[in-house]
Amino acid sequence: MSETEAGTRSLQPDELVDTLVQSAFATMGVLNRICAEHDLSLTLLRVLAILWDRRLRVTALADYLGLDKSSTTGMVGRAEKRGLLRRAPSPHDGRAVDVFITPAGAELAERIRSDVARALAPMTDELTHAEQRRLQALLQRVTP
Amino acid sequence: MSETEAGTRSLQPDELVDTLVQSAFATMGVLNRICAEHDLSLTLLRVLAILWDRRLRVTALADYLGLDKSSTTGMVGRAEKRGLLRRAPSPHDGRAVDVFITPAGAELAERIRSDVARALAPMTDELTHAEQRRLQALLQRVTP
């Protein structure tokens, strides 16, 4: 600890990035809590969101998630056991398996979406309607 | 479900929240990738950030993280073994243990910070400087 004072040196080289990261941690904290209340992992929540309006093969889903195929298999298996997802062999490729959301899964996703909206409302309500629109527009442009 | 058409892809009830969440996932994805490159968990990155300019007891650190004390103990133990953190008995309370960052830990945190800034730059550069400032200001107001 005999180095130069690391404390003041580099805490504000890129404030937007810092704010983005901090906001992300805060948001994920809320999401995590709500997911936990429903015995859902964050990854499984992503799966439900991704499969909301799509039907994907396991590999495509893994690509969306940035996970390994094997992780995805396990995930989908557990979710299928809980009735949130279902698997069906692809009609055109005997190797492939399509994964899609069940009504129960969609309902749970819906429920969590509204819980999240409610949980984040106190934060977003700090802004006027116009500001919210502006924030959303800006944020959308920095989100791929 | 009520008669508000939950079935017709209720993807627009709260667009700002959706965008916040999506942005959070994107940001955390980048963070996760960079952390993985340095064999760091996201939680350990948070620890380094929290202890950047502070020295905390295990319980206080656990509170910051929202984790159980025991999880924190394990985490700190592993990080200490890697030379990123250090423990010292509190001078005033024989039960308590202070945790603080080492120069190596601070250096790694620094490194990751710049990696993250670099990784996010292509996204933030979509905006002009003025827009970046505005985004940051707005985002800060919705982040506790």
Place this chain on the structure above:
DNA sequence: TAATTTAGATGGTACTACAAACTACCTGCG
């Protein structure tokens, strides 16, 4: 001082993710 509370560590369990090996299937070259 004895009883209670608090700080942290430990042990056991469950979940998540990965990599490597495995099975089934498709594709294309000879």
Place this chain on the structure above:
DNA sequence: CGCAGGTAGTTTGTAGTACCATCTAAATTA
């Protein structure tokens, strides 16, 4: 056609993370 090689998904084994319940030592209090 028929087999070699690639692709899709699953299985198996391992490591990390987090929780809970329990344990020890130290402080508080009664």
